[in-house]
Amino acid sequence: MKKTIVMTAMIVAMAMMPANTWSRDRGVKDELTKTECGACHMVFQPRFLPAVSWTNIMSDLGNHFGEDASLDEESRTKIEAYLVKNARKKEFKYIGNGTQPIRITEIRWFKREHRNEVSKRAMKRAGTMANCVACHKGAEKGQYDDD
Ligand code: HEC
Ligand code: HEC
Incomplete structure (x- = not known):
C-alpha cells in the first residue's frame, strides 16, 4: 500500500516536471521537411547551417551530393522557407569568398x-x-x- 502511494507520487512528480529539463525535443517539426529530407538520411536540423547554405542546397537538388533529390516546386519552396526561417543566425566568418559550407x-x-x-x-x-x-x-x- 505504502509502496503504491510512493510510486504514484513519483509518477505525478515526473509528469509535472517540465520536459525541457532533460529531453527537450529540438528536432525538425515540419512534416514535409521530415518526409522529403529524411528519405535518404536523417533530417538535419536547420540550426546547423546559415540561411544561405540552405538556399544553395535547395537550389541545386538535382545535383545533391551526387544524387537526384529533386522536388516539385511547391514542396521545394515550402521546405526552403522552413529551413531558412530556422537557420543558424550567423554566417561562418572564417570561410572566404562569401562561400558558406553546405x-x-x-x-x-x-x-x-x-x-x-x-x-x-x-x-x-x-x-x-x-x-x-x-x-x-x-x-x-x-x-x-x-x-
Ligand atoms: C535521394 C536521396 C537524398 C534526399 C531525398 C536528400 N538527400 Fe541530403 N544527402 C544525400 C546524400 C547521398 C548526401 C551525402 C551523404 C554523405 O556524404 O555521407 C547528402 C547530404 C546532405 C547534407 C550534408 C551532410 C553533411 O555532410 O554535413 C545536407 C545538409 C543535406 N543532405 C540536406 C538535405 C535536404 C535539406 C534535403 C531535403 C530537401 C535532402 N538532403 C534530401 C541524399 C539525399
Ligand atoms: C562515428 C560517430 C559519430 C558521428 C557519425 C557523428 N558524431 Fe557527433 N560526436 C561523436 C562523438 C564520439 C562526440 C564526442 C563525445 C560527445 O560529446 O558526445 C561527438 C560530439 C558531437 C557534438 C558535441 C556534443 C556536446 O555537447 O559536446 C555535436 C553537436 C555533434 N557531435 C553533432 C553531430 C552531428 C550533427 C552529426 C552528423 C552530421 C554527428 N555529430 C556525427 C560521434 C559521432
Whole structure:
C-alpha cells in the first residue's frame, strides 16, 4: 500500500516536471521537411547551417551530393522557407569568398568536436560522418550530448 502511494507520487512528480529539463525535443517539426529530407538520411536540423547554405542546397537538388533529390516546386519552396526561417543566425566568418559550407560535417567546430573522439569501430559502423544517428541516438531530436 505504502509502496503504491510512493510510486504514484513519483509518477505525478515526473509528469509535472517540465520536459525541457532533460529531453527537450529540438528536432525538425515540419512534416514535409521530415518526409522529403529524411528519405535518404536523417533530417538535419536547420540550426546547423546559415540561411544561405540552405538556399544553395535547395537550389541545386538535382545535383545533391551526387544524387537526384529533386522536388516539385511547391514542396521545394515550402521546405526552403522552413529551413531558412530556422537557420543558424550567423554566417561562418572564417570561410572566404562569401562561400558558406553546405555540409555540416565540414564546419570547423564540427571537425574540432569530433577530432580524436571517434573510434575506428564507430566510424566503420556509421559509414560516414553525415550519419549522425549512428553515433548519437537522440540526433533526430537534436540531442548530441548523450554519449
Ligand atoms: C535521394 C536521396 C537524398 C534526399 C531525398 C536528400 N538527400 Fe541530403 N544527402 C544525400 C546524400 C547521398 C548526401 C551525402 C551523404 C554523405 O556524404 O555521407 C547528402 C547530404 C546532405 C547534407 C550534408 C551532410 C553533411 O555532410 O554535413 C545536407 C545538409 C543535406 N543532405 C540536406 C538535405 C535536404 C535539406 C534535403 C531535403 C530537401 C535532402 N538532403 C534530401 C541524399 C539525399
Ligand atoms: C562515428 C560517430 C559519430 C558521428 C557519425 C557523428 N558524431 Fe557527433 N560526436 C561523436 C562523438 C564520439 C562526440 C564526442 C563525445 C560527445 O560529446 O558526445 C561527438 C560530439 C558531437 C557534438 C558535441 C556534443 C556536446 O555537447 O559536446 C555535436 C553537436 C555533434 N557531435 C553533432 C553531430 C552531428 C550533427 C552529426 C552528423 C552530421 C554527428 N555529430 C556525427 C560521434 C559521432
